[in-house]
């Protein structure tokens with residue numbers, strides 16, 4: 024049985040960053056993922072916002088981590104060569120209840136150390152975003168809010184972890200966890216590993232993974248959500264918009280994504296089938312969008328998707344049975360049931376923003392427990408797949424001369440070349456969705472109608488060792 028210092032369970036954005044951060048220490052690390060690819064869970068369906076930190080309770084770990092993470096995001100995205108847009112956000116109010124909320128957020132943000140927040144007038148907000156419904160009473164302007172592609176960030180962190188020596192095993196759902204002396208024994212469908220530290224980042228299943236060895240302390244009760252995406256040709260707002268309606272929880276969030284499309288959502292509803300879309304949710308979003316951005320052409324909608332919110336609750340033993348206490352967890356839910364076992368159970372927003380912070384926190388805890396030394400050879404840089412469409416002409420020409428596949432465009436909507444798709448497959452994409460997540464091919468107006476078969480053919484060639 025192979026032994027590792029640390030085993031990370033789950034390769035969503037949090038597991039990938041935990042694995043990457045462990046590589047900053049002299050520790051042997053294994054990352055186990057149940058699915059055939061990384062970042063296919065909550066990480067692929069969220070709002071993609073890098074929050075500045077005014078939403079969190081002062082003094083909480085969430086508040087501290089969010090403010091630090093937001094400041095570090097340009098450096099992180101530069102290291103990992105992931106596109107990042109610091110577009111700023113406007114939280115908009117149209118009445119006294121909303122104005123009060125904005126005032127509270129301003130005070131909270133300042134207490135948390137978000138120094139560049141400004142409360143601006145409706146007229147100023149309309150000047151910044153001319154497409155907004157008139158009659159804004161006030162707006163909270165946060166220049167530091169940004170957006171990133173969540174799955175590209177997670178994939179980049181995973182590639183960087185592997186480059187720094189972390190082993191990755193896909194199609195390896197953890198089915199049992201035991202103890203042998205001080206070590207943990209982690210079992211997948213076909214193999215067994217021993218390790219001194221387990222870091223459980225199994226997303227929606229993190230509670231079940233912990234319960235393979237420990238009694239339930241936190242359990243996830245998921246909710247559903249819907250999103251819709253408008254084509255990049257729609258005249259989109261320049262800032263991320265949050266509509267603070269007079270009726271709490273009924274407002275829209277609009278995100279001009281790094282790809283140039285406009286993301287609207289999420290709706291709020293009970294969960295039916297994980298990641299399925301509900302038409303009612305989409306209709307709600309369209310109605311909210313019509314209220315906030317009346318000129319938006321909803322015929323430009325190209326896609327919708329469903330998401331799952333992992334609402335964690337504390338459990339307690341009553342009359343011999345574990346029951347939910349009804350108490351939601353305000354801060355990031357971290358559990359350490361025994362020395363060497365660390366769980367993130369049901370990390371909600373802003374988990375994406377804080378992925379690196381959470382990873383570094385967990386790795387530091389593991390390093391302290393194992394008395395590990397820093398790894399002087401750790402290299403934080405990861406090279407992205409070349410993107411000819413984003414290059415100046417001379418660089419594009421040189422790239423195509425060196426590798427002609429970068430000159431043949433297969434995805435016409437998003438301008439993605441054969442070379443990018445081939446590289447994505449070589450880096451681990453196992454299906455059309457994996458290629459889409461790595462290159463953007465199929466994300467555009469025709470939703471892969473024209474390139475899907477060509478990508479499938481390349482995947483088939485790779486499976487036969489021809490790529």
Ligand SMILES: Cc1cc2nc3c(=O)[nH]c(=O)nc-3n(C[C@H](O)[C@H](O)[C@H](O)COP(=O)(O)OP(=O)(O)OC[C@H]3O[C@@H](n4cnc5c(N)ncnc54)[C@H](O)[C@@H]3O)c2cc1C
Pocket residue numbers: 032033034035036037038055056057058061062063064065066067068069070071072073074195196197198224225226227228229232248289330331332333370371372373374375376377
């Ligand atoms: C609707 C919504 C919107 C959000 N919006 C934002 C936002 O705008 N900004 C922000 O900062 N945060 C946001 N978040 C939070 C953020 O998206 C999450 O915190 C983050 O994506 C969680 O990642 P994860 O790695 O925990 O989970 P996942 O991405 O789900 O990864 C868990 C992985 O574990 C694997 N796994 C499960 N069981 C096993 C097993 N037994 N063995 C091996 N592997 C297993 C799964 O296959 C999966 O790949 C949002 C969350 C939601 C739900």
